[in-house]
Amino acid sequence: MKTKNLNQATRRLMLLGACAGALGTLVLPAAAQAQAGVAGPVRIVVPFTPGTTPDSVSRVIAPIVAKRLGQSVITDNRPGASGIIGMDMVAKAAPNGQTVMVSTNTSLTLPLFYKTVPFDVLKSFQPLGMIGTNNFALVVHPSVPASNPKELVAYIKANGATVNYASPGQGTLHHLTMEKFIHSAGVKVMHVPYKGSAGAISDVLGGHVKMMMMPLHLAMPLRADGKLKVIGSTRAERDPQYKDVVPLQEGGVAGFDEDSWLGVWGPKGMSPALVASYNAALREALGSAEVKDALAKQGLTLQPGSPDDLMKAATAEYQKWATVVRNAQITAE
Structure with a gap:
C-alpha cells in the first residue's frame, strides 16, 4: 500500500514538473522580449x-x-x-x-x-x-491667377489641357491627393511625374509646371518669399502651426481630409x-x-x-x- 502511494506521489510530482516546464516555455520568451x-x-x-x-x-x-x-x-x-x-x-x-x-x-x-x-x-x-x-498643401506658381480652390478650378476650366501639375512620382501622396482634388473638382489636369521631390518643386518654382501638392511646412517659407501661393491644406482641420492656411475642405472641396x-x-x-x-x-x-x-x-x-x-x-x-x-x-x- 505504501509503495502504491509512493508511486502515485511520484507521478504527481512528475506531472507537476511537466506542467511547470510547459509553463516555462511560455513565460521565458515573453520575459526575454524586453532583453x-x-x-x-x-x-x-x-x-x-x-x-x-x-x-x-x-x-x-x-x-x-x-x-x-x-x-x-x-x-x-x-x-x-x-x-x-x-x-x-x-x-x-x-x-x-x-x-x-x-x-x-x-x-x-x-x-x-x-x-x-x-x-x-x-x-x-x-x-x-x-x-x-x-499635413500637405496644394500650391501654385505665383503666375496662376488663383488664391483659393474655387478660383483655381475656374482657372483650370478656362485653360483646359495647358494646365499641368508635378509630383515626385507615380503613387506618391503628392500624386494621389492631387488626383483626388481633380476628381472632386470635376476637371482635367496633366500629370508630370518626376524622380523625386527636388526636381518637381524646382520646376513649379520656375513656372514650368503650374502646381503640385507638397508638405505644408515646406510650402510656408516659399509662400513667405513670394515664390509660391498656397491654395489650401489637405487636412480637414486647420493646422495648429499654420492657422491662417484654409483647409481645402473649408474652401469648398467637400470631404477632403488627407x-x-x-x-x-x-x-x-x-x-x-x-x-x-x-x-x-x-x-x-x-x-x-x-x-x-x-x-x-x-x-x-x-x-x-x-x-x-x-x-x-x-x-x-x-x-x-x-x-x-x-x-x-x-x-x-
Whole structure:
C-alpha cells in the first residue's frame, strides 16, 4: 500500500514538473522580449531621396534607436520607382532586425500603379510602429491667377489641357491627393511625374509646371518669399502651426481630409522579441523632447502606436486609395 502511494506521489510530482516546464516555455520568451537585441549594425532604409520627410525622420530617431538597441544605426537612401527599389531591398533582407525602413502610407498603393511589384505591400513586411502624420498643401506658381480652390478650378476650366501639375512620382501622396482634388473638382489636369521631390518643386518654382501638392511646412517659407501661393491644406482641420492656411475642405472641396503618415517596417519573419524591442525603441525616441522638437519642425504630428495599429492603418489606407485610383481611372504602368 505504501509503495502504491509512493508511486502515485511520484507521478504527481512528475506531472507537476511537466506542467511547470510547459509553463516555462511560455513565460521565458515573453520575459526575454524586453532583453531582445540586434546582433549587428542596423540599416534604416529610406526608399526616397535625401531631404524628404522619411529621410529626416530616420536621421532624427537613429541616435536614440541605436542607444536602445545597443548597435550603430545608419540611414541608407535607396530611391527609385516610387519607393519600389528600397522596399524590395527590405522585403528580401534577413529578418534579424539589422534592416528596417521608414516609409510613407502611399508606398502601400504601389500595386495600383505598377503591373509588376516584386513584393506584397501588406504581407512582405513586419510592422514595427507608427511615427506620425504630416499635413500637405496644394500650391501654385505665383503666375496662376488663383488664391483659393474655387478660383483655381475656374482657372483650370478656362485653360483646359495647358494646365499641368508635378509630383515626385507615380503613387506618391503628392500624386494621389492631387488626383483626388481633380476628381472632386470635376476637371482635367496633366500629370508630370518626376524622380523625386527636388526636381518637381524646382520646376513649379520656375513656372514650368503650374502646381503640385507638397508638405505644408515646406510650402510656408516659399509662400513667405513670394515664390509660391498656397491654395489650401489637405487636412480637414486647420493646422495648429499654420492657422491662417484654409483647409481645402473649408474652401469648398467637400470631404477632403488627407495627410501623409509614416511608419517603421522590417522584413516579414522578425521574431516577436525583436518586434517588441523595436516598438519600445521607437516609443522612447518619439517621447524624447529633442526628437519631438526636431520632428515638429518637419511638420509632423507624432502618433506612436503598436505594430497592430500600423497594420490596421495600412490595410485601410490601401483600400481607400484603391477607390481613388478607380475613380480617377488611373491605369498601372
